[in-house]
Amino acid sequence: MDHVLTLVAPRGGLSPATLHAARDALAAIGATTGTPDWLSPDEAADLPFAGLAPQQADAAGRAALEGQAVDIIAQGSAGRRKRLLIADMDSTIVTTETLDELAGQAGIKDRIAAITKRAMNGELDFEGALRERVGMLKGLGVEALQRTWEETELMPGARELVATMRANGARCALVSGGFTFFTGRVAALVGFHEHHSNMLLEADGRLTGHVADPILGRNAKLATLKRLAAEEGIGLDATVAVGDGANDLDMIQAAGLGVAFRAKPVVAAAARVRIDHGDLRGLLFAQGYRAADIVLD
Template sequence: MSYLPYVITVVAPPSLLNQKVLDLIEPYYSLQDAQWLSQQEAIDIELPTTDLNDAKSIFKKMQTALRSQKVDIFLTPMLSRKKKLLIADMDSTIVQSETLDDLAAEVGIGEQIAAITKRAMNGELIFADALNERIALLKNVSADLLEKTWQHTKLNDGAQTLVATMRKHHAYTALISGGFTFFTQKVADKCGFHENHANQLSIQDNKLDGTVILPILGKEAKLFHLNRLTQTLNLTKNESMTIGDGANDLPMLTHAGLGIGYYPKPIVAEQLSNIIQYTSLRSALFIQGYKESEFVDELG
């Protein structure tokens, strides 16, 4: 058990953490124990307890009080609060969409492949089988469409700020995806991740040949990279943070010191207490106690 207090962080979309929200949570915190991380956006409430069960009880009561408000609420211990390792999923986490679905849309089978993706991310299909099935449907598609797809790919709000701010404060960052290296390399370069890992498309004569180069990177591989990096960097589990949305992210989310669901699928949401569902990736900084004044939008 930690001998430091627990802290609840409440985050709203910018300028929406107003007096109405504060009035709803006032029965559960003392103003003298609250600290603004960003005015009218994020506030820290230090709990007067070192007991996890007590902290969870207060957290649940506050969640219930705020249920009608579009705000995110997080519970973390003060111990090792600022993480030294960030591992992030890519599709629907760092970027807004599923890049494989977007590629399929370029050739007119987006809905067909998106339906398989949805089932896989909900944990209804074995990830490797679902990946092979989708890539087989893209056999003979021109590899030139990868670049065209990338041109339409957008980062989620706060992605670059999250990576740049953690790097500024000496955290190591990795992008680990069940998607493809063509996209992870570009996203990693744009955001500033130290390293990236994903699956590799097999391409022959500038066309996708309908297969994935083995081995397939799935949920076990994501957990492997979490364990590898904590060991390589000589970190404890508590010093790591992972963020993702789908079923293949669950092992790394549940084994990290802090696992955050980002607009997660139901199977993920039911297993995590810290979920971003109304705000941006900036919340992954607030949850660590960073003030907005400490944020940087890009690496210097």
């Protein structure tokens, strides 16, 4: 079979009946289907198929399983394992928006979070919105950064994603519109080879309300994906990119496996691959890794 439909659910949430429903939906529109292959019991399975484009299979599977907490990824069978991972940080590798949480230290989280929400859904220019939010933090003591870091949590599956891809020879880069104070710590904790982000400026132990130029935004994320792929001597089809906000969309659409992870509406609507229910292990199952292949940190 030249294509595969991967179904992923929160652990314990994928049943044989659900898999059979997806198979029947593909068969009903003319696909030839093969024997299902369980990648992780009750969590992830591959359904080989032929005779349909991935977009057709994806749409049929989603319609058949509407209302169920199951993610569906249709793609070609060849070249599933990728050699470069580019990941956003906020609301992707970590569970929060670190700038919003930092604003909480200044007592203005709601004000800044409202701007973040609009920027991440593509309603505001990212660079302008970032400068505006950082400006609102002028005078905040830099010790607030450490307090914010101590309250930051990793997204489930983050360590397994990076550790497994590293163990299989992939280069892993954290590329964020956030700040180096956080990306450096996240990269070290999770195991990324490198991190790229923005720098908050400070003086006399306080934030100045400015961010260093140039700002790493939407265009820079795409440029980083292309540059690192070229450095590795691979095509973009051998890359995976994951993120949740509008500033991630260009790199998501350019990557061989571009994943909108629990994404904002504008991103979820534009990305062909979405993970709405599972954790970051879903990116491994999408690449054909089995539960036994996953490196546990």
